[in-house]
Amino acid sequence: MNIALLGATGRVGQAFIKEAQKHGHMEIFALVRSAGTVLPIPKKQIITGNARRREDVSRLISKADTVVSCLGTDGDDTLSTAMTHIIDSMKRHHVQRLITIGTAGILQSRLMPDQYRFESAESKRKSTRAAKEHARVYEMLLAEDLDWTIICPTYLPDGDAAGVYRFEQDRLPEDGAEITVGDTAHFLYRELISPQFVRKRVGLAY
Template identity: 90%
Template structure:
């Protein structure tokens, strides 16, 4: 399996590379902003570019059969802007599978099932800007004929993978308050190798 990885230098991206290397059964190509960015993959697998540029996304995805996005919101609309290019490039290069990291805020509220968590009292976050950006991506993917999965962890402290956690389709596991970066990457690899949540959101927590 050949993976086009976006957000490789972020916490989840780095943890995913580490998790994948434990198994050695996938080949990772990564897009980075700056030449010479240190990553524990072959230099020939590192592509310098910007996720906001369609041609850079296209160069990355042309090398792969699956896309993994660990991009954050970056304080602006980078996430949704990049997703437009990701979808277009996937169609162009006949890539069908996408796994992306979202946020628990875009899962359905248990108290108000017709609303996202970030729109209800379940969410403790004061700012909804990032959640709204992730919601735009989710709504964008709903309209596309590709096999996407959005992994939605709650609060993400640093920490290694223990491999023991809870997950639930469309909602956050009840009472869940956190999940480490390591275990988020562990679940990402697990879903990559054994898809269970195609065209679904999945909440992740201890």
């Protein structure tokens, strides 16, 4: 399996590389902004570019049969802009599978099932900017004929993978308060190898 990885230098991206390398049967090609970026993958598989540039994303995805995005919102519209390029490049290069990291805010609220969590009293966050950007990506993917999965962790402290956690389709597991970066990467790898949530969101927490 050849993976096109965006967001490789972020916490989840780095943890995913570490998790994947434990098993050693996939090649990871990573898009990074700086030519001097050091990652624990062969240098020839590190591509310098920007996720906001269509040609850079296309160059990355041309090398892969699966796309993994661990991109964050970056304080602007980087996430939705990058997703536009990801979708376009996946179609161009006939790549069907995409797993992306979202946020628990775009899961359905238990209190108000017709609303996202970030729109309801269920969410404790005061700012909704990042959640709105993630919701935009979810709505973009709903309109596409791709085999996507959005993994939606709640609060993400640092920590290694224990491999024991809860997950639930479309909702955050009840009373879920956190999930480590390591276990988020563990679940990402698990979904990559054994898909359970194709064209679904999945909430992740302890």
